[in-house]
Amino acid sequence: MLVVRLGLGMLRRKMPQRNNTKRREEYAKNKEEINRKRRARNNTEEFKYKKRLSEKIYRDKNKEKISEYNKSFSRKVRERCKELVFNHYGRKCECCGENHIEFLTIDHMNGNGRKHRKEINNKLYPWLIKNNYPEEFKTLCLNCNFGRYKNNGICPHKL
Ligand SMILES: [Zn+2]
Numbered sequence: 001m002l003v004v005r006l007g008l009g010m011l012r013r014k015m016p017q018r019n020n021t022k023r024r025e026e027y028a029k030n031k032e033e034i035n036r037k038r039r040a041r042n043n044t045e046e047f048k049y050k051k052r053l054s055e056k057i058y059r060d061k062n063k064e065k066i067s068e069y070n071k072s073f074s075r076k077v078r079e080r081c082k083e084l085v086f087n088h089y090g091r092k093c094e095c096c097g098e099n100h101i102e103f104l105t106i107d108h109m110n111g112n113g114r115k116h117r118k119e120i121n122n123k124l125y126p127w128l129i130k131n132n133y134p135e136e137f138k139t140l141c142l143n144c145n146f147g148r149y150k151n152n153g154i155c156p157h158k159l
């Protein structure tokens with residue numbers, strides 16, 4: 001999963017957990033034994049079938065909730081990636097100084113940004129993080145980015 005690979009542990013899904021002290025103490029005492037039994041049980045076909053079934057029932061019952069949850073989760077991941085990327089490349093346009101994050105984008109300095117974005121399926125931010133922030137990228141606002149694209153690589157600000 002993307003999150004794990006990016007080391008964004010803080011965003012990992014949190015499932016509500018039962019708070020049961022007695023059970024936990026029991027577990028601490030017999031950890032290995034309990035785990036061994038649990039593994040053996042989890043491996044039976046019957047258990048797997050029941051698990052799949054109950055998961056399916058849960059999903060069917062909670063479709064909207066789950067899709068809402070997934071959407072907001074991927075939104076969080078995207079926002080976090082964006083944060084990390086602009087923290088690295090700078091939080092303002094290198095051409096005009098625009099600093100509203102909504103207007104900023106990452107520009108590929110040797111001008112083949114569009115092709116590259118296509119190759120990596122439009123997932124530039126996670127790609128930059130995974131590739132340790134390559135040097136041939138910089139922060140530009142959308143205007144300067146588009147201006148450069150229309151003007152053979154030179155923003156009209158610079159003419
Ligand atoms: Zn600009």
Ligand SMILES: [Zn+2]
Nearest residue numbers: 095144155157
């Ligand atoms: Zn410009």
